[in-house]
Amino acid sequence: MSKSLPQLARFLVRAEQFLDRLEPLLPPASAAPDWAAACAFRWRSRRGVGQLQPILRLPDIRLADLQDIDDQKARIDANTRHFVAGRPANNVLLTGTRGSGKSSLLKALLNEYAPQGLRVIEVEKGDLTDLPDIVDLIDGRPERFIVFCDDLSFDSGDVRYKALKVVLDGSLAAAPENVVIYATSNRRHLMPEYFAENLESSKRVGEEIHPGEASEEKISLSERFGLWISFYPFDQDAYLNIAAHWLKSFGCAPDEIQRAERDALNWALERGSRSGRVAWQFARDWAGRHIDPPQRPKTPRTRTVRGVSSATASKRSGSAS
Secondary structure (H helix, E strand, O other), X not given: OOOHHHHHHHHHHHHHHHHHHHHHHOOOOOOOOOOOOOOEEEXXXXXXXXXXXXXXXXXXXXXXXOOOOHHHHHHHHHHHHHHHOOOOOOOEEEEEOOOOOHHHHHHHHHHHHHHHOXXXXXXXXXXXXXXXXXXXXXXXXXXXXXXEEOOOOOOOOOOOHHHHHHHHHOOOOOOOOOEEEEEEEOOXXXXXXXXXXXXXXXXXXXOOOOHHHHHHHHHHHHHOOOEEEEEOOOOHHHHHHHHHHHHHHOOOOHHHHHHOHHHHHHHHHHHOOOOHHHHHHHHHHHHHHHOOOOOOOOOXXXXXXXXXXXXXXXXXXXXXX
8 A cells, every 4th residue: 555655646746747738738718708898799719619709899880871771771670679679579681782781780780779788799600500509608698689690601512501590490499589690691592592403393403302302401591580681782873872971971061072973983883883882982082082180189298296197187276276
């Protein structure tokens, strides 16, 4: 017995050294999110462990800033309002032309309803397999969560869409009532479709006996979104209206906005698109070239007086007098 004790002690020392070397290689522990730090979060995976990172800087865009999509705006606003109020609401799929305001709508909704408890969690397509973990993490929280997947689409051999299907509607467990999924995509059914898939009745398609069932598999994903909202290309008048709105937000006078119309049309012609995004980009470029920046007030030189800057001290003495 006395001989075995030194051997055991040496073994424990070596085991401790081994664990010290192994510890840096292990996945870091997932820290609990600070729910009070932000109203928007981004899911990030590192070494196989995911965690929510707060998004501290959000774009200052409002629903009133989104022009010429009144019908789409009204439909998603009503669904979100119902969800925040604790009433039944649908998962939403926003599809259509690029740059038409799909993602901007989500940002504007967050700014509108964050004071009422709305929170957004952004999840990239590569992390969709973590959706069940995300849902478990926020289940039972008092906030109302939108899980946001931007620019979502899948290739033919991509199996990550099945994780999304399960969370939407396909698991034995019921989805939490404080979670909905909003996704944007340029594809209505999120997956590529081929003419050959419509030839089941007349031709053999590959080795599959019932290729039509493959089409049903693709469509079943988009059908799990209860609300479909489609966006369409803007005509010239709508494009100019959006450009005028953003020029006005940058401080342009009405005569300047009218003078910029020809440049706005040439800008869209060069870009090959009359979208809301192109109108926003033109307004930024035109305002940057034609509007003088506001004069910044000079920062007074300060010195510390008993822990208080001299500028602050002078303000206090002025207010006291």
